Amino acid sequence: MTSRRDIVKELVSKCLQARDMAYCPYSRFPVGAAILTADGAIITGCNVENASYGLTVCAERTAIQRAVVEGHRQFTAIAVTCDIKDHFVGPCGACRQVLMEVRRRFYDRHEHYAVIRK
Numbered sequence: 625m626t627s628r629r630d631i632v633k634e635l636v637s638k639c640l641q642a643r644d645m646a647y648c649p650y651s652r653f654p655v656g657a658a659i660l661t662a663d664g665a666i667i668t669g670c671n672v673e674n675a676s677y678g679l680t681v682c683a684e685r686t687a688i689q690r691a692v693v694e695g696h697r698q699f700t701a702i703a704v705t706c707d708i709k710d711h712f713v714g715p716c717g718a719c720r721q722v723l724m725e726v727r728r729r730f731y732d733r734h735e736h737y738a739v740i741r742k
């Protein structure tokens with residue numbers, strides 16, 4: 625059986641890989657996100673910017689949108705990474721709003737909602 629620790633390691637590792645895929649020529653601030661679904665899948669996202677900055681989609685929302693397309697609606701954890709060594713990155717207001725909509729597992733079940741530094 626895979627331990628909780630191994631699952632978190634895998635989540636962080638995939639989150640970092642996703643961060644490397646960020647399209648962020650305007651901010652040069654790559655962000656990665658990895659969501660653990662209730663059935664154990666990991667779905668990742670990165671920020672995808674646009675010259676019209678308001679059209680930029682954050683890593684967290686990219687991951688949630690991908691997950692939904694792939695049939696996942698129940699999530700147990702999320703990891704988020706940026707490349708600032710000494711600071712945590714927290715989801716922006718738009719992402720928090722979207723995360724609230726899928727909050728059942730994150731909050732009601734007292735599962736993890738993690739913002740990590742790596």
Ligand SMILES: O=c1ccn([C@H]2C[C@H](O)[C@@H](CO)O2)c(=O)[nH]1
Binds near residue numbers: 651670672683684714
């Ligand atoms: O939690 C966060 C914070 C910021 N960004 C992105 C949006 C934008 O592309 C860049 C700078 O804000 O970082 C994310 O993807 N997630």
Ligand SMILES: [Zn+2]
Binds near residue numbers: 685716720
């Ligand atoms: Zn955001």
